[in-house]
Amino acid sequence: MRVLIKLFATFREGRFKSEEWELAPGATVAEVLSRLKIKPEEVSIQLVNGKDAALGQVLQDGDVMALFPPVGGG
Amino acid sequence: MKFTNEQMERYSRNIILNEVGVKGQIKLLESKVLIVGTGGLGAPAALYLAAAGVGTIGLVDADAVDLSNLQRQIIHSTTKVGKPKVASGREAINDLNPDVNVVTYQEWVSSANITDIIKDEDYDFIIDGTDNFPAKFLINDACVLLHKPFSHAGIIKFFGQTMTYVPGQGPCYRCVFLNPPPPNTVPTCKEAGVLGVMGGIIGTVQATEAVKYLLGIGELLTGRLLVFDALEMEFRTVTLASRKNCVVCGENPTLKDLIDYEQRACEL
Numbered sequence: 339m340r341v342l343i344k345l346f347a348t349f350r351e352g353r354f355k356s357e358e359w360e361l362a363p364g365a366t367v368a369e370v371l372s373r374l375k376i377k378p379e380e381v382s383i384q385l386v387n388g389k390d391a392a393l394g395q396v397l398q399d400g401d402v403m404a405l406f407p408p409v410g411g412g
Numbered sequence: 413m414k415f416t417n418e419q420m421e422r423y424s425r426n427i428i429l430n431e432v433g434v435k436g437q438i439k440l441l442e443s444k445v446l447i448v449g450t451g452g453l454g455a456p457a458a459l460y461l462a463a464a465g466v467g468t469i470g471l472v473d474a475d476a477v478d479l480s481n482l483q484r485q486i487i488h489s490t491t492k493v494g495k496p497k498v499a500s501g502r503e504a505i506n507d508l509n510p511d512v513n514v515v516t517y518q519e520w521v522s523s524a525n526i527t528d529i530i531k532d533e534d535y536d537f538i539i540d541g542t543d544n545f546p547a548k549f550l551i552n553d554a555c556v557l558l559h560k561p562f563s564h565a566g567i568i569k570f571f572g573q574t575m576t577y578v579p580g581q582g583p584c585y586r587c588v589f590l591n592p593p594p595p596n597t598v599p600t601c602k603e604a605g606v607l608g609v610m611g612g613i614i615g616t617v618q619a620t621e622a623v624k625y626l627l628g629i630g631e632l633l634t635g636r637l638l639v640f641d642a643l644e645m646e647f648r649t650v651t652l653a654s655r656k657n658c659v660v661c662g663e664n665p666t667l668k669d670l671i672d673y674e675q676r677a678c679e680l
Contacts, residue, residue: 346571346639346641347568347569347571347573347639347641348568348569348571348604350641355644377597379593379594379597380593380597380598382589382593383588383589383637383650385650388650388651389653390653404650406573406639406650407598408545408566408589408593408598409566409567409568409571409572409573410543410544410545410548410566410568410593410598410600411452411543411566411567411568411600411601411604411606412449412451412452412453412454412540412541412542412543412544412565412566412567412601412611
């Protein structure tokens with residue numbers, strides 16, 4: 339199955355802005371994070387198809403997953 | 413309230429707008445906005461709100477102007493290095509627009525003082541221009557508990573984000589971000605750097621939201637997070653939902669007392 343991964347702000351550094359990944363059925367949000375080498379505590383917003391997603395959420399073919407880091411400077 | 417000839421001239425470009433007019437300008441002159449942090453975000457927000465004729469502007473910051481601030485904190489200037497930021501901010505605002513009453517609070521916000529500061533002038537709108545998560549959560553919680561609208565923003569490197577909270581009209585900052593990230597997991601601007609204009613772009617969006625709220629016009633960034641990437645020159649909005657079980661604004665709120673999260677020493 340294919341899932342579109344979108345990264346924002348500092349998550350793009352050394353990674354990518356948007357990539358389509360071929361994932362095995364049953365892949366979860368946590369597995370994508372692990373492949374991206376992003377720790378769950380480094381994520382401020384994780385969305386699947388625009389909705390809040392839990393780490394254990396199983397991704398479906400055609401899903402769009404978006405990850406935002408915390409941005410707290412001023 | 414009557415305008416002087418000078419005020420008619422000064423605010424003519426506002427007044428000529430159908431959405432502002434004489435009534436709207438009077439509203440602005442009678443409005444009170446509190447800006448927490450007179451740094452990258454707060455500096456441009458304060459200048460534009462002062463220029464627009466917001467009648468009372470509160471500035472909160474314990475810090476003094478440092479030479480390294482001047483790359484982005486445009487309310488301050490070289491001759492003000494070493495001066496308290498709130499004093500420097502007051503002088504710049506008075507220079508720009510003597511109509512504005514500037515109230516200064518030379519302190520860091522904490523659970524001990526934020527309620528009193530917001531209540532001091534019964535501010536109509538609050539701008540979060542702070543540079544750390546403990547302060548951002550504190551401002552959110554205080555505003556929710558006091559039923560005050562506010563604009564959140566954060567910037568780092570080439571990235572920025574902002575959203576607006578209005579009581580009863582969408583999620584609060586905590587609905588979206590839950591808790592501050594663990595200390596030392598996220599770099600500060602001091603450590604990571606920030607392009608000077610980031611505060612200008614995002615801080616002026618905050619000022620725009622304040623003016624719109626005060627005038628009651630347009631669509632605010634309630635229920636939406638505006639994210640900006642300067643390298644890609646890309647703005648996008650992410651739709652945000654309220655959390656029914658939010659501990660501060662949810663159906664059964666459990667957070668009644670403000671929290672001072674562990675704070676790292678950092679510069680505004």
